[in-house]
Amino acid sequence: MIGRAHHSFATSQRFGIRLIRFVFVGAATGLLFAGLVALMVDGLGLRESHAAGLAYIALLPPNFLAHKHSVFRSRQPAWPEVLRYLGMHAVALLSSMGVMAALTGPLGLSHWLGSVAVICVVPLINLALMELWVFPGKTRHMG
DSSP states (O other): OHHHHHHHHHHHHHHHHHHHHHHHHHHHHHHHHHHHHHIIIIITOOOHHHHHHHHHHHHHHHHHHIIIIIISOBOSOHHHHHHHHHHHHHHHHHHHHHHHHHHHTTTOOOHHHHHHHHHHHHHHHHHHHIIIIISOGGGBOOO
8 A cells, every 4th residue: 555655656746847847848948939939030030920830840859859858758769759749749739729719719709818728728738648648658767
């Protein structure tokens, strides 16, 4: 009984540490995104939508590496994880579009509320997908 309780506590403690790292990586990526967009719009004269797309794509590799090595500490070969990571981003894109469409279409709510919902929902979906599929627990270094 004590062994199970200790394992459960240790598992939840490791998840808590991963969650803190996940939030940190997300915040850092958000700041880099904003900086890149500003640089491309203000410095290079790109359209906002083009700058956002380029910044998003440019940040995929460092974001993947930060999650692989810092958050989930995976020791598995990168290519299968890269493919699952890109699949996760496809799910995130469809989820953000679906949440926005559901709230602004049939419910007639503001796009601002839709944006808040997307900002709240999509990271949770991403965390779950990374935890269970992109970087599954059996592939992690637990130290």
